[in-house]
Amino acid sequence: MKIAYLGPKGTFSEEAACRYFAREETDWHISHSILDVLEAVREGTVDKGVVPIENSIEGTITMTVDGLLMYELFVEGEIVLPVSLNLLTASQTSLANIKEVWSIAPALAQCREFTRKLKLPTKHFDSTASAAKAVKHAGRNDVAAVASEWAAKAFDLHVLERNIQDNEVNHTRFVIVSKVQSTLANTHKTMLIVTPNEDNAGVLSKILNVFSALNINLSWIESRPTKKKLGTYQFFLEATVGTNDRSLDKAITILETLEHQVSILGSYQTTHL
Numbered sequence: 714m715k716i717a718y719l720g721p722k723g724t725f726s727e728e729a730a731c732r733y734f735a736r737e738e739t740d741w742h743i744s745h746s747i748l749d750v751l752e753a754v755r756e757g758t759v760d761k762g763v764v765p766i767e768n769s770i771e772g773t774i775t776m777t778v779d780g781l782l783m784y785e786l787f788v789e790g791e792i793v794l795p796v797s798l799n800l801l802t803a804s805q806t807s808l809a810n811i812k813e814v815w816s817i818a819p820a821l822a823q824c825r826e827f828t829r830k831l832k833l834p835t836k837h838f839d840s841t842a843s844a845a846k847a848v849k850h851a852g853r854n855d856v857a858a859v860a861s862e863w864a865a866k867a868f869d870l871h872v873l874e875r876n877i878q879d880n881e882v883n884h885t886r887f888v889i890v891s892k893v894q895s896t897l898a899n900t901h902k903t904m905l906i907v908t909p910n911e912d913n914a915g916v917l918s919k920i921l922n923v924f925s926a927l928n929i930n931l932s933w934i935e936s937r938p939t940k941k942k943l944g945t946y947q948f949f950l951e952a953t954v955g956t957n958d959r960s961l962d963k964a965i966t967i968l969e970t971l972e973h974q975v976s977i978l979g980s981y982q983t984t985h986l
C-alpha cells in the first residue's frame with residue numbers, strides 16, 4: 714500500500730504514519746507539504762495519506778480542513794499522537810545566542826509563550842523536520858528549530874531546550890485520508906460538513922439543536938468560510954457516533970429536510986499512540 718506523509722524524515726507525521734501502519738506492508742511517499750500529501754491522494758499517486766488536523770494547544774490545522782474539501786477526500790481513520798517540542802541547534806550553544814526560531818506555523822504557535830518571552834522572531838517552514846534540516850545546513854549557531862527528538866537524531870542536532878510548548882500535555886490528531894469512502898463497521902466517530910441553505914439569524918444554533926435534541930455528542934466544530942462571500946460559512950462537525958447509529962441518520966434527514974446540504978466525510982475509529 715502506498716502512503717504519503719509530510720516529510721522530510723523526522724516529522725511528527727512520519728512518526729504517526731510509521732507507528733500506525735507498523736504491521737502493514739507499506740511503500741512510503743514523502744511529500745514536501747500538507748497540501749502535497751492531499752494532492753498525491755487525489756491524483757492516485759498513493760492509496761492513502763496521513764495529515765495533521767488538530768492540535769490540543771493551537772486548534773484546527775485549517776490547511777488540512779480546506780485541502781480535504783478542495784481535493785474531495787474522505788477520512789477513514791484518526792490517530793492521536795503526544796507531541797513534545799524541543800529547541801534544536803546545530804551545536805552546543807546558549808539560549809542567549811539564539812536570534813531566530815524556525816519551524817512549521819502550527820509548531821511555532823504551540824510554543825508562542827516561549828518565543829514571546831525571549832522576544833525571538835520566527836520563520837516559517839513546511840514542517841518541523843525541514844526547519845531542523847535547514848538549521849543543520851545553515852552553518853549558523855544563532856538559529857534554532859522547533860522539532861521532535863526524532864528530528865534531532867535524524868539531523869544530528871543538539872537539544873538546547875526540551876518540552877517548550879505552552880502546555881506540558883500536548884497532542885496532535887492526524888487523519889488518514891483516501892479518495893474513496895470506506896465502509897467501516899464498528900466506527901465510533903463521524904465527520905460531517907453542513908452547508909446552511911441560507912445565512913439567517915441563529916442558523917448554526919438551529920443546526921446544533923438537531924444534534925442535541927437527538928442526544929448526539931459533538932466532539933469538534935469548525936467553521937470555514939465558503940470563500941465566496943464574506944460572512945458565509947460551512948461547518949465541519951464531528952459526532953461521537955458511527956454511521957450505523959440510527960440517531961445520526963435521523964439528524965441528517967432532518968437537516969436535509971431543512972434544506973441544509975450535508976455530506977459525510979468519513980466514519981472511523983481513534984487510535985491513541
Ligand SMILES: O=C(O)C(=O)C[C@]1(C(=O)O)C=C[C@@H](O)C=C1
Pocket residue numbers: 719723724725726727765768774796817819820839840841842885
Ligand atoms: O511538521 C511536522 O513535524 C508535522 O508533522 C506537522 C505538525 C502540524 O502541522 O501540526 C504535526 C504535529 C505537530 O503538531 C507539529 C507539526
